[in-house]
Amino acid sequence: MHRQRGLTDEQVVEMYRYMLLARKLDERLWLLNRAGKIPFTISCQGQEGIQVGAAFALDREKDWICPYYRDLALVLAFGQTVRDNMLAAFAKAEDPNSGGRQMPGHYGDTRYRILSGSSPVTTQVLHAVGIAYAGKLEQKDFVVLTSCGEGSSNQGDWHEACNFAGVHQLPVVFMVENNQYAISVPLEKQVAGENIAARANGYGFPGIQVDGNDPLAVYQAVKEAVDRARSGNGPTLIEAITYRLLPHSSDDDDRSYRSNEEVEMAKKKDGLLVFRNYLLENKLWTEQQDQELLAQIMEEINEATAYAEAAPHPNPTDLYKHVYV
Amino acid sequence: MHRQRGLTDEQVVEMYRYMLLARKLDERLWLLNRAGKIPFTISCQGQEGIQVGAAFALDREKDWICPYYRDLALVLAFGQTVRDNMLAAFAKAEDPNSGGRQMPGHYGDTRYRILSGSSPVTTQVLHAVGIAYAGKLEQKDFVVLTSCGEGSSNQGDWHEACNFAGVHQLPVVFMVENNQYAISVPLEKQVAGENIAARANGYGFPGIQVDGNDPLAVYQAVKEAVDRARSGNGPTLIEAITYRLLPHSSDDDDRSYRSNEEVEMAKKKDGLLVFRNYLLENKLWTEQQDQELLAQIMEEINEATAYAEAAPHPNPTDLYKHVYV
Amino acid sequence: MPMMSYIDAVTTALREEMERDERVFILGEDVGKRGGVFRATAGLYEQFGEARVLDTPLTESAIVGVAIGAAAYGMRPVAEIQFADFIFPATNQIISEAAKLYYRSNGTWKCPLVIRAPYGGGVHGALYHSQSVEKIFAGVPGLQIVMPSTPYDVKGLLKSAIRSDNPILFFEHKRCYRLIKDEVPQEDYTIPIGKADLKREGSDVTVITYGLPVHLTLEAAKDLEKEGISTHVLDLRTLVPLDREAVVEAAVKTGKVLVIHEDNKTGGFGGEVVATIAEEALFDLDAPIQRLCGPDVPAMPYNPILEKEFMLNKDKIANAIRELAEF
Amino acid sequence: MPMMSYIDAVTTALREEMERDERVFILGEDVGKRGGVFRATAGLYEQFGEARVLDTPLTESAIVGVAIGAAAYGMRPVAEIQFADFIFPATNQIISEAAKLYYRSNGTWKCPLVIRAPYGGGVHGALYHSQSVEKIFAGVPGLQIVMPSTPYDVKGLLKSAIRSDNPILFFEHKRCYRLIKDEVPQEDYTIPIGKADLKREGSDVTVITYGLPVHLTLEAAKDLEKEGISTHVLDLRTLVPLDREAVVEAAVKTGKVLVIHEDNKTGGFGGEVVATIAEEALFDLDAPIQRLCGPDVPAMPYNPILEKEFMLNKDKIANAIRELAEF
Ligand SMILES: Cc1ncc(C[n+]2csc(CCOP(=O)(O)OP(=O)(O)O)c2C)c(N)n1
Ligand SMILES: Cc1ncc(C[n+]2csc(CCOP(=O)(O)OP(=O)(O)O)c2C)c(N)n1
Ligand SMILES: [Mg+2]
Numbered sequence A, B: 001m002h003r004q005r006g007l008t009d010e011q012v013v014e015m016y017r018y019m020l021l022a023r024k025l026d027e028r029l030w031l032l033n034r035a036g037k038i039p040f041t042i043s044c045q046g047q048e049g050i051q052v053g054a055a056f057a058l059d060r061e062k063d064w065i066c067p068y069y070r071d072l073a074l075v076l077a078f079g080q081t082v083r084d085n086m087l088a089a090f091a092k093a094e095d096p097n098s099g100g101r102q103m104p105g106h107y108g109d110t111r112y113r114i115l116s117g118s119s120p121v122t123t124q125v126l127h128a129v130g131i132a133y134a135g136k137l138e139q140k141d142f143v144v145l146t147s148c149g150e151g152s153s154n155q156g157d158w159h160e161a162c163n164f165a166g167v168h169q170l171p172v173v174f175m176v177e178n179n180q181y182a183i184s185v186p187l188e189k190q191v192a193g194e195n196i197a198a199r200a201n202g203y204g205f206p207g208i209q210v211d212g213n214d215p216l217a218v219y220q221a222v223k224e225a226v227d228r229a230r231s232g233n234g235p236t237l238i239e240a241i242t243y244r245l246l247p248h249s250s251d252d253d254d255r256s257y258r259s260n261e262e263v264e265m266a267k268k269k270d271g272l273l274v275f276r277n278y279l280l281e282n283k284l285w286t287e288q289q290d291q292e293l294l295a296q297i298m299e300e301i302n303e304a305t306a307y308a309e310a311a312p313h314p315n316p317t318d319l320y321k322h323v324y325v
Numbered sequence C, D: 001m002p003m004m005s006y007i008d009a010v011t012t013a014l015r016e017e018m019e020r021d022e023r024v025f026i027l028g029e030d031v032g033k034r035g036g037v038f039r040a041t042a043g044l045y046e047q048f049g050e051a052r053v054l055d056t057p058l059t060e061s062a063i064v065g066v067a068i069g070a071a072a073y074g075m076r077p078v079a080e081i082q083f084a085d086f087i088f089p090a091t092n093q094i095i096s097e098a099a100k101l102y103y104r105s106n107g108t109w110k111c112p113l114v115i116r117a118p119y120g121g122g123v124h125g126a127l128y129h130s131q132s133v134e135k136i137f138a139g140v141p142g143l144q145i146v147m148p149s150t151p152y153d154v155k156g157l158l159k160s161a162i163r164s165d166n167p168i169l170f171f172e173h174k175r176c177y178r179l180i181k182d183e184v185p186q187e188d189y190t191i192p193i194g195k196a197d198l199k200r201e202g203s204d205v206t207v208i209t210y211g212l213p214v215h216l217t218l219e220a221a222k223d224l225e226k227e228g229i230s231t232h233v234l235d236l237r238t239l240v241p242l243d244r245e246a247v248v249e250a251a252v253k254t255g256k257v258l259v260i261h262e263d264n265k266t267g268g269f270g271g272e273v274v275a276t277i278a279e280e281a282l283f284d285l286d287a288p289i290q291r292l293c294g295p296d297v298p299a300m301p302y303n304p305i306l307e308k309e310f311m312l313n314k315d316k317i318a319n320a321i322r323e324l325a326e327f
């Protein structure tokens, strides 16, 4: 399967590693939150396959991303470390995203061409188009991928971005991580027609629905989009369909708007499990290796937790810095 | 033709009358502007067929409209008089739209369920959805039609409106009067894919392209949309394709961005001429009747011009009225 | 009289107005089944059904724009913006449409709309869940702005807002939601929009403020009393229309004025308050008019040390009052 | 030195900066082939091609959002909003993004962006082509706001804005475009952002203003001179950062201050100017600080009588100065 899609055995194992890393880190963040050590966390759980599939389809040495708050696996695959993210979770001075200024999940890293993001949804989608336009002006051949949730894809900015990129045939991949809910609001109350990919018709470029629990399928869809973009044939919209396995954030209680059964059903299709089974079944991976990897990851997470917890806070007077250049 | 579409002979003649009335009034407004009598005018010329076709498809006793600045023929068909519009052109106190506060073309009339509009484009599209939602809450069966230009259909508000109406299956007809230009910017630089009707796909309701120079075709498309809406089957998007025969407004000079030949070509397809020929050919109308009608209309326009010119200005202190209820 | 939290006063006012007038309906993100992310609309979906407590798509401009259309038609929508920080996509609808509909139509179309939004910091909300946004709208004629500090005022003012025919921004300090409790009459009552409230009488220094700092100031005033400093505390409650008479009267009372708000200092609403006094009561002053406000940085950070540095508190306020008293 | 109109100074600055730095590009509605609806970008499309003088779709949020992305990447976009009244759909991109990118990234991402917009009335533009919008943005830390009154200042300040690494709103009074002419050096020069300019020295009354009223005030001052009233006129030029020193100095100079702007009075930027003086120079004042501003109505109407009633003019200003002089 993966070889047909142009991925080597090593690459798929690497993909799995990032997915597991993101999951375990995410789980730790919830523990830290529940233990009262960090005031807030927001989860990527269930969406790791989309994010890693997409990351591997990009050129991680030159392409750009404008991600959203669930893209932990994406930014890890783009170069950020567990420590970087723990520093953000603890809001410490050394946090490369914002020096502890923003909530965790608000990624931004000049080292990896990850544009700094904010909380209001889909503003970044226009920024992605602007970066792509700048690349066009400078005759560069990088691609920009930007992502958001399905609820967010209703915002005016999202549409204006698609249209702008469509008119100028810019190298942008618009990815929508459709996890069925926008906080409490289910897809059918949020998105008319419930088919986000179809929106691309209105902008004259392809829109593709893909199973977000299948990182290989996502890889292939995004790869085609990236190739199209890089060769000057314009944007693509990818709707990757999955399910949000946890509450919206550590502040949410999802029992008021969805049933436990529904969540349990979805967990059976969890992309991480499916992918792990794929590797095991195809003899690319063993239980033993899985245990070793897990141990490594946990060590990395422990180290990062300890480091970030001990890391210094910013000084009070740092508040006044960086208002103007 | 028109009978198959459910229009009587009297109705099509009536449609023609409104188209001609709007055209002649529009021409007079340009003359008044060029003569320095009114500082501004903005034109419906070339779009009368769309507007009258749409108006006749609605129930003009109970449906609502949220029009845009070119919809002179639409508001005339909805009940406004030449005098009403002359009062607006001269910005006189008696202007029913705004008491002379707004530029001409900013319609609004409680008598005819024409919601007051502003200049920033497509804000009214959301208002239309709100009126439709109110109707749903009150279990009324009216339909709301809202219109804008093709350039304006790129605004975020337009999309948010379509999505909202789609989710709630509201009785709204979204009409885009595609006249090929947004001031100087041609369709291909404005609208990705150049097919606005296709945008409806993304909102789960039908999108129809129709020849805007054919009032009967517009009538039929809008009629179907209205029937669908009134029977609870949700919105429709109508893209009516035509050409802006004059500069954007009295402040514009269109020679810098389009050729005279292009304009002359378009004038040959002018919906008013085509429709007039249709009536003549089908023996619904004679040259003689046409002359009589024209004379009547010119008299009405002359009377209205004189009335509006002589009508009193607001008082300076009226400036301070109606800030708050 | 029952004790009621600030947020319960919001819910109570909404419920009572919805019971009283069928035209009142609520729309916003997660306001329905979830009862709002702060639970300000808890129970209303169950009581009034999903049509009148509408979970909208994630589109603020649509929330406000749809509400304007419904208001113009004759309904009385109450729109919730989930966090005040997310009101900006709706700016055009608010400023170009809601604020101007009545004026531009020469008084023929009304816009009886309330937009509720939680604002303010001190809740680890970081840059985009902590902002005060009143200054953006406070200079826009046609809008009214209500910012109550107590549950009693919330109930009375929210009812007035819903019954008003004007478009009104109703900003609720989210730190007050569960922190501030008050005796609130069970009866129906309203408080007129545009009337400030003297929350404490004093003779040395006048503080003019609104929202959370009202409480911080009252605490500071208690402490200062022991030092012999008597603080006069005016709670504006409504920013627009500003109760200029009450402002001038309070300023003249002590001749020493401190204007306080959590919003940034420069360009904040405090400037308008100061300007009103400087225009109308300059010669009654015994000290320069001072402002104690959020610093001029874009918003308060997530990091608790930086957040604390940004936020006002009892001590910062007491110090400022003390300095002015000693002037 | 050639005489140059205000709008030609805009075009000249744009052309020279585009020649100087390849990263500078222009985007907006009708800025390309049409050269702008006011023709501020006339000739630039021909000189620099359509990629650098980009006719965008009719979407203000996209114009600003795309510009922000390009700026973060390292370009130096100059976005045109066709009329300041139409900037509101872009509010979220301006306030949440441009203003905060540098701060929220702890100084790692910059946003070197200029947003130009014609504002102001007196051109029969009616409610939505006449507004002053500076107050909406003047309290947003992270943004800078430049509002020049003369062609000389336009050229020097627009160049500084384009070379700055900060996001800057550059508001051009559209009534000045062809009305105001000035000697403008052909050489390259810049004027520092954040410095006010004394446009006239005087000893009786200080006027602090910006934009079109600078000229109206200078005309009034000429008339008043004949009556023996000497007017000191400070042109702020930059609203943010405000040149507080110059404001205080100018206020102290005469002890009688009149703050003038075309924007609405209540909540307008004048409040900040007054508050600065009331804070820092209260005891140097000989009269209450006065503001002469646009009235508190949503915007100026189309009807010429109502428009005139709204607009400032020489006589209104002269009267206000006279009253203050006589105080
Ligand atoms: C403009 C704006 N409005 C509201 C919010 C509050 N909010 C944060 S996430 C969210 C739901 C997003 O849902 P979706 O787009 O489906 O993404 P998901 O969280 O499911 O991945 C909301 C309403 C916001 N961040 N920005
Ligand atoms: C939000 C906003 N931005 C800019 C303008 C200025 N403007 C007025 S009409 C127009 C072009 C509209 O083109 P289109 O939508 O195609 O309608 P048409 O005039 O061709 O009928 C522009 C840019 C505006 N009115 N509103
Ligand atoms: Mg979602």
Ligand SMILES: [Mg+2]
Pocket: B149, B150, B151, B177, B178, B179, B180, B181, B182, B183
């Ligand atoms: Mg058009």
